Amino acid sequence: MEKRFVWIKLKQDFFDSPEMDWIHEQQNGAEYIYIYLRLCLLSINDDGIIERRIGPLSMPYSIPKLAEKVKTTPDAMAVALSLFKKIGLIEEMNGIYAVPGLANMVGSESASAERVRKYRLRKRQNEENLLPEGTPKALHCNEKVTKNVTLEIRDKSIEIRDKKNIKKKSLSSLVDSLSYGEELKKALNDWVEMRKKIKKPVTERAFKMGLNKLQELCGDDETKKTQVVLQSVFHDYQGFWPLKQSEATRPAADRREKIRQAMEKGGGWDAWTK
Numbered sequence: 001m002e003k004r005f006v007w008i009k010l011k012q013d014f015f016d017s018p019e020m021d022w023i024h025e026q027q028n029g030a031e032y033i034y035i036y037l038r039l040c041l042l043s044i045n046d047d048g049i050i051e052r053r054i055g056p057l058s059m060p061y062s063i064p065k066l067a068e069k070v071k072t073t074p075d076a077m078a079v080a081l082s083l084f085k086k087i088g089l090i091e092e093m094n095g096i097y098a099v100p101g102l103a104n105m106v107g108s109e110s111a112s113a114e115r116v117r118k119y120r121l122r123k124r125q126n127e128e129n130l131l132p133e134g135t136p137k138a139l140h141c142n143e144k145v146t147k148n149v150t151l152e153i154r155d156k157s158i159e160i161r162d163k164k165n166i167k168k169k170s171l172s173s174l175v176d177s178l179s180y181g182e183e184l185k186k187a188l189n190d191w192v193e194m195r196k197k198i199k200k201p202v203t204e205r206a207f208k209m210g211l212n213k214l215q216e217l218c219g220d221d222e223t224k225k226t227q228v229v230l231q232s233v234f235h236d237y238q239g240f241w242p243l244k245q246s247e248a249t250r251p252a253a254d255r256r257e258k259i260r261q262a263m264e265k266g267g268g269w270d271a272w273t274k
């Protein structure tokens with residue numbers, strides 16, 4: 001199998017984002033940002049799920065072991081995780097941590113694609129006379145490599161498209177297969193769509209972790225589960241959290257209608273709670 005290079009893509013304003021800005025304001029904030037990036041790299045091949053694997057077993061990392069993996073102290077790791085969970089950069093379920101939306105930050109490239117990319121850059125520099133006189137010109141790109149890379153790019157595009165379609169069907173089918181009432185299923189589908197709109201799509205694994213969180217918060221009370229899910233839809237929460245007092249008193253149907261009206265008016269939370 002051809003070697004692939006995998007990396008994390010950061011937006012130009014990553015360090016100026018509200019989340020990073022707030023973390024940087026904390027004592028030792030720069031170290032916590034470093035820890036966050038290390039956690040992203042640690043889970044880059046696992047859809048953002050941070051778990052320890054020993055043979056066929058998967059288990060949570062202890063704080064000391066996770067600190068060892070990212071080259072920091074247990075105290076710094078504990079504080080960092082607490083801050084990340086507070087603002088939604090990290091989610092936790094049964095001791096296992098996850099980085100929501102990491103899939104959108106990951107890029108990859110095969111070795112042959114890298115060679116062609118570098119060749120084309122050098123060729124363009126030659127054509128623009130950017131290289132000093134006497135610099136050897138780039139060799140012609142190997143025709144076979146070019147053909148393989150073209151096919152690889154085409155196949156990759158098809159693969160990405162198919163994965164998106166499978167993922168969409170998979171989550172929709174998963175929701176339909178749940179033994180819940182229609183109101184809760186509709187709320188869960190709304191939450192999945194919300195995650196897509198904020199460009200932090202939920203993976204099937206993270207979705208199942210979310211269901212476990214709902215069970216932990218609400219037991220078998222479907223009405224309460226529906227309220228918790230709708231609360232997350234309205235606030236763009238990436239996970240599920242205990243109901244705020246003002247929200248817990250509203251029937252699910254009333255909550256859904258209030259959310260719709262507030263979003264249409266653009267009044268946000270204030271318009272909803274009036």
